[in-house]
Amino acid sequence: xxxxxxxxxxxRDAAYTTEKKTTEFVNKTRVKLEIAQLQKQQAAIFEGxxxxxxxxxxxxxxxxxxxxxxxxxxxxxxxxxxxCHDRLYSMSGAVRCKDxxxxxxxDAVFCKKCGKTL
Ligand SMILES: [Zn+2]
Numbered sequence: 001x002x003x004x005x006x007x008x009x010x011x012r013d014a015a016y017t018t019e020k021k022t023t024e025f026v027n028k029t030r031v032k033l034e035i036a037q038l039q040k041q042q043a044a045i046f047e048g049x050x051x052x053x054x055x056x057x058x059x060x061x062x063x064x065x066x067x068x069x070x071x072x073x074x075x076x077x078x079x080x081x082x083x084c085h086d087r088l089y090s091m092s093g094a095v096r097c098k099d100x101x102x103x104x105x106x107d108a109v110f111c112k113k114c115g116k117t118l
Contacts, residue, residue, distance in 0.1 A: 028091055035084045042077045045070050 002010070049070050056063040089096055093106035095118055102113035111118055 024091065028088060031084050031087050031091070035081055035088075038077050038081045038084070042074055042081075045074050045077075 049067060052063050052066060052070075055061070086096055089103055090106075094103050095106055095108070096103055097111040097114060097116060097118060099116045100111060100114040102111055104112055104118060108118055110116065
């Protein structure tokens with residue numbers, strides 16, 4: 001039978017674990033929201049490029065430079081999204097291979113897809 005002190009310690013450990021899990025959940029949710037916002041910005045740019053293409057087709061204007069600028073912004077946003085995914089993976093104990101981008105278990109030494117050292 002557990003002593004009163006042991007019961008208190010168990011309750012404290014349970015509270016600590018719950019708090020830790022809640023913090024983890026909140027942090028993961030924040031990163032997921034950040035990803036959603038970045039993807040929304042990308043979608044807006046893609047929509048804008050579609051509008052530009054249409055307007056250019058109507059007016060005959062050259063929009064090559066504008067599109068290049070828009071695609072550069074899309075690439076920058078994608079880099080931020082990739083970093084967010086990496087943060088999520090590391091929060092889950094997983095690691096992404098730098099060569100092939102496969103997601104591996106946190107304790108893996110070699111990539112399960114390409115075999116490179118992680
Ligand atoms: Zn790999």
